[in-house]
Amino acid sequence: MSEGTSTPDLFSKFDPLIEQRRALLEHGLTDPFSLVMEKVLSPTRAICNGRDTILLGTYNYMGMTFDPDVIEAGKQALTDFGTGTTGSRVLNGTYQGHKECEEALKEFYDMDHAMVFSTGYLANLGIISAIAGKGDYIVLDIDSHASIWDGCAMGNAEIVPFKHNDIEAMEKRLKRIPEGAGKLVVIEGVYSMLGDVAPLKEMVRIAKENGAMVLVDEAHSMGFIGKNGRGVVEDVDVMDDVDFIIGTFSKSVGTVGGFCVSNHPKFEIMRLVCRPYVFTASLPPSVVATAATSIRKLMHGSNKRAHLWENSRNLHQGLRDLGFQLGTEEAQSAIIAVIMPDLEKGAAMWEALLHEGLYVNLARPPATPANMTLLRCSLCAEHTEEEVRTILGMFERAGKAIGII
Amino acid sequence: MDRATVDATIRTLIEPFNKKEVTIAEETTFAGDLEFDSLTVMDFVAAIEDEFDIIISMNQQAEIEKYGQLVDAVFKSKDG
Numbered sequence: 001m002s003e004g005t006s007t008p009d010l011f012s013k014f015d016p017l018i019e020q021r022r023a024l025l026e027h028g029l030t031d032p033f034s035l036v037m038e039k040v041l042s043p044t045r046a047i048c049n050g051r052d053t054i055l056l057g058t059y060n061y062m063g064m065t066f067d068p069d070v071i072e073a074g075k076q077a078l079t080d081f082g083t084g085t086t087g088s089r090v091l092n093g094t095y096q097g098h099k100e101c102e103e104a105l106k107e108f109y110d111m112d113h114a115m116v117f118s119t120g121y122l123a124n125l126g127i128i129s130a131i132a133g134k135g136d137y138i139v140l141d142i143d144s145h146a147s148i149w150d151g152c153a154m155g156n157a158e159i160v161p162f163k164h165n166d167i168e169a170m171e172k173r174l175k176r177i178p179e180g181a182g183k184l185v186v187i188e189g190v191y192s193m194l195g196d197v198a199p200l201k202e203m204v205r206i207a208k209e210n211g212a213m214v215l216v217d218e219a220h221s222m223g224f225i226g227k228n229g230r231g232v233v234e235d236v237d238v239m240d241d242v243d244f245i246i247g248t249f250s251k252s253v254g255t256v257g258g259f260c261v262s263n264h265p266k267f268e269i270m271r272l273v274c275r276p277y278v279f280t281a282s283l284p285p286s287v288v289a290t291a292a293t294s295i296r297k298l299m300h301g302s303n304k305r306a307h308l309w310e311n312s313r314n315l316h317q318g319l320r321d322l323g324f325q326l327g328t329e330e331a332q333s334a335i336i337a338v339i340m341p342d343l344e345k346g347a348a349m350w351e352a353l354l355h356e357g358l359y360v361n362l363a364r365p366p367a368t369p370a371n372m373t374l375l376r377c378s379l380c381a382e383h384t385e386e387e388v389r390t391i392l393g394m395f396e397r398a399g400k401a402i403g404i405i
Numbered sequence: 406m407d408r409a410t411v412d413a414t415i416r417t418l419i420e421p422f423n424k425k426e427v428t429i430a431e432e433t434t435f436a437g438d439l440e441f442d443s444l445t446v447m448d449f450v451a452a453i454e455d456e457f458d459i460i461i462s463m464n465q466q467a468e469i470e471k472y473g474q475l476v477d478a479v480f481k482s483k484d485g
Contacts, residue, residue, distance in 0.1 A: 142447055159463035163451065176460045370444065
């Protein structure tokens with residue numbers, strides 16, 4: 001009966017990935033992508049599989065998730081405004097808290113406009129797809145985050161990638177764009193896979209010289225890079241030449257949400273033309289209240305910032321001394337990427353660390369550059385010096401057991 | 406620059422990427438015959454862009470599956 005009319009299985013395209021997962025797990029490995037945290041004790045500790053575990057794979061860089069003032073603001077907003085807005089920002093979804101959150105961002109960055117999205121992913125998706133249209137060109141780093149690529153895919157602009165952090169490759173491509181075309185350069189301050197920083201000073205200068213607008217994603221630098229924690233753009237003093245900064249609340253701010261800040265005089269029109277802003281529900285009142293409180297506290301976080309940098313440098317130096325291969329020559333951010341020889345050894349090392357009581361991120365292609373398997377460590381300002389020493393001991397034992405060092 | 410010159414130049418540029426030494430014809434496909442992965446495509450496209458001083462955007466790349474289509478696209482870019 002079904003002969004000749006068999007229904008093609010749309011899932012057959014996933015067979016290679018299903019097979020790779022099966023092969024990896026058949027040796028009894030814990031599935032690295034199905035970990036559940038049963039209880040979260042603090043920004044740096046949780047109970048995973050019944051074990052007290054040090055968290056070294058979150059983006060909780062500034063440790064704001066359990067800040068008493070932040071929690072109190074969230075509770076108050078829950079009581080005063082309820083659990084959710086049930087509406088878009090442009091209809092019934094803009095509450096006092098959303099405006100206060102945008103005010104906090106404008107002060108934090110000292111910029112004229114701020115627009116809050118429901119996630120960082122949506123901020124990139126919305127802004128990039130809205131501002132670069134048919135006939136415009138987007139010149140972007142090949143290692144850009146998925147949200148940037150998806151923003152490019154959603155719009156109609158010509159997409160021109162250049163080799164990661166390669167200033168000359170970027171410049172050549174900008175110069176080849178036909179005269180009169182609109183140009184947008186998209187760069188990240190910190191690239192999250194290897195934790196390396198972009199040469200923003202030169203790149204922003206070259207972009208401007210070639211008549212391009214510049215968008216910088218500072219998701220992984222907010223709160224601790226730059227004098228006021230405004231990111232790599234502040235650190236290398238190019239804030240005034242950058243047209244748009246994209247950021248997120250799901251890292252240093254410690255909740256969820258995304259934003260774009262800008263000094264562009266016509267920026268407010270974005271609220272009507274960004275589809276990922278218009279056609280989704282706004283953030284719950286408790287979330288924007290915690291975000292606003294956290295952002296204001298981050299303005300005064302210089303001591304925490306300094307301690308986070310100490311942690312990052314100590315871990316980088318320690319891992320290097322143990323003989324691990326790292327993603328950067330020196331600590332450039334709060335992310336330290338440990339390069340694994342292959343996915344099998346990487347997964348085994350990840351599991352051995354988990355048994356030691358340490359959680360790190362296992363990152364694998366296609367999310368990683370150059371098909372690398374990485375154990376990504378991201379530090380928190382709340383990790384103590386002693387914890388960093390404990391972490392190094394865990395890496396040493398696991399690395400020797402798996403045969404990586 | 407005529408199409409034959411473009412063809413000859415691209416044949417030279419493709420050599421270091423043609424690890425399996427596949428015989429290149431107009432109908433040779435990059436994904437299927439040459440087994441180029443995304444990283445190889447990026448490096449190969451960059452080499453062509455630099456040699457001819459042109460842009461081959463991702464949008465254009467999506468339309469190019471066969472070697473002959475690439476030669477046509479580069480020839481058109483130089484011509485136009």
